Amino acid sequence: MTTPTAIPAGKAVPPPRPSRLWVRAGWTAVLLVVLAAFWRVNIDWSQLSDFVPSLFHYLRLMFCPPAWSQTSAAFSATILSVQMAWIGSILGILISFPLSFLAARNVVPVWVRLPVRLVLAILRAVPEVVIAILILSVTGLTAWTGALALGIGSIGTLGKWGYESFESVSGGPLEAARATGGSRLAVIRWGLWPQAQPEVLAFWLYRFEISVRSSAILGLIGAGGIGKMLSDNTQYQNWNVVGILLIVVVVVTMIIDQISAVLRQRLITGRWALVGYGARRKALTPTGLA
Amino acid sequence: MSDVPAQPAQPRAARPPRPRRGATPWVIGIVLAAITVWAARGVQIDIPAIWQNFSNASGTLMQLFQPDYGFFPQTLSAIEETLMMAVIATAIGSLGSVPLAFLASRATNPSRALLAAIRFLNNVIRAVPDLLYAAVFVAVVGTGALSGVLALFFFNIGILVKLVSESLDGLDRGPQEAALAAGGTWFAADRVSMLPSVAPSFASQVLYTFEVNIRASTVIGLVGAGGLGVLIDNVRTFYHYHYLSLIILEILVLVLVVETASSMLRKQLAR
């Protein structure tokens, strides 16, 4: 037991301010990088002064009024994009599903896992459009090859989400399955899969949402669908057609997002509910994905 | 099989009836199959075409596996432009997203009507893919890095406002309540209580957005918005596959390096 030291009368001495040297150095570095980028980049910032008026000018050209007569053409182009996204997602799911088992720590040993993970990491790093360009340069430009590109492009992310959800299951049921004398397959099927299934299905839906956006992009480089119609019309400055296209894309994408979000909600929580921002649970969105 | 427990503890009648799942699984299966058939016809699935094309294109493929490293110096300025577009767009996008994110969270915006309007607007912004923004802005301000930065800016707003407002929704509201109880305005309360609480996850989301930007800025040049994409478009038009494969290799390295660094930083932030 030590006796409490008497509190000295007079001015209180504040403790020294903790050193935040590293934090400050970090922020300074970030600031310098940003400033350097602004300074080096080949942009004439004065152009921005008439950006807002010219944006409004183009918005008026697009939406006042949009070319309503083209609605059905825009709609069928969008539908083709959605079909590409669907087929692409199915291909991606079929290929990534076995791969995600082969990449999971609690399923296979290191020497199987590492090469599979490497392949997934590479597929994830290459942007889908680039994969599409590769495939398209080999196979020619059709909606089908666009779907193929989307499928291959989605393997990386789907595979990663898959093995991450497999690895996050609790070990207890796995051990219980092992203790009953179950084979490796049985342990996976009855110990692991029931735990991971809802998340994995939700990820599939989520990936479809992403693919819907990407499929619009593929059209820009020639795979057909909404992107193709868009690039054709911007080229010839048919702004009111571009307007209706944007409206159709936005509406269809938002509808698909909402349906998919409701289904995902249902999968994870077992309840049907309209999904707004706040209601969406963290688990619904894979780590670090918008 | 040997002797089953001799005396079942209760008569069979005590068992619950098997719950009827009805037709639901069938309906789901049929709907999924129908969508797939419909989509397959739409895109005209043609599996033999894959093999044919690949055997026709074996020459191209061989070229793709032999990157021309001599092209590297000519790609440097495009790489730099790609990086700068990503940095600038992340910087202005993260600054711009802060007020919108606070308006888009039910924790920080007391006005339900404004909340709904901002969220709807952001859903619209998010529904447009990055390359579509780029294509439109190239038409508005001309080709070059500016249209790329603008496209990425809107793209970032869409991501960040959603992620940050969801983080805000998930925060503990105690400190905010305390600030309001002390007589602060909503603005003051959010500034002193919610902003510091959301800062770490905001920083992590900005880093994530930077990763996404690097990936996007390598390709938005395809429609003329600057960076490596412009180069891709050029070499692709002239069938220079040795060059194309070098560029893809560069993208791969760039993305992997940035993602690894950023995810390490994000792990630090999460601690």
Add this chain to the structure above:
Amino acid sequence: MTDRRPGTAGDPQIVFDGVGVTYPNGYRGLSDISLTIPAGQMVGVVGLSGAGKSTFVRTINGLVTATEGSLTVNGRDVTTARGKQLRAVRSDIGMVFQGFNLTGRTTVLNNVLMGRLYSAPWWRTLLGAWKSDDVELAMDALTRVEIVQKAYTRASELSGGQQQRVGIARALAQQPSIILADEPVASLDPPTSHVVMEHLRRINGELGVTVITNLHFLDLARKYSDRLLGLRGGHVVFDGTGADADETVFESIYGRSLTGEDVLDATPNLETS
């Protein structure tokens, strides 16, 4: 199939001969265990936390591999068994866990059917197309622990005591000759603990299944076992009946005298249990 059921009660069934366990990190979990557990016995294992209770029971079904000596269960050597052989040994031994280890997201029945994984062909386990005999066995097992009404409920919706009964039913569905229970009541309240222990005792009495239970509380162990094993530092320091386990025995196991924390029913008096 031959030995799905215990042989004559009293025949040697689990034989430890100089068994030791050294974990991969070099830690000695068990040392020099030599003992025989006859068929049909109800054994309670007690000891301080870290004494090696879990290691002891998990060695019996090969979840932990014995690194020294030999261990035979129903005449089969567990220490050398691998792959299919090991799975055959395990299929004969049911296991009940402290944390229940149920899959909360699927039904109680599906959880119990996991007990049939060894005997069902692989394609049936893959598709979940269980034979009606298997479903029958699972239902019987659920009936035995009086929870068959919940067969189609999601396991996560049950209370802790109910979940543990499902855990027991899963072990029973294996038609095992031995059930291992690793602290089966450690996450349950006292009345529920007694219910679960009663079920284990009934299974031991009515079906003649050998039951080996790790227990934290000495009074529970004394009440629900024919034979008490005391572990300390990986050694068996006591092997006898509950009645033999007096204060000095207690001190040899726990290294201190009895306190209220060592019994479930709060009076620190061994005689009341």
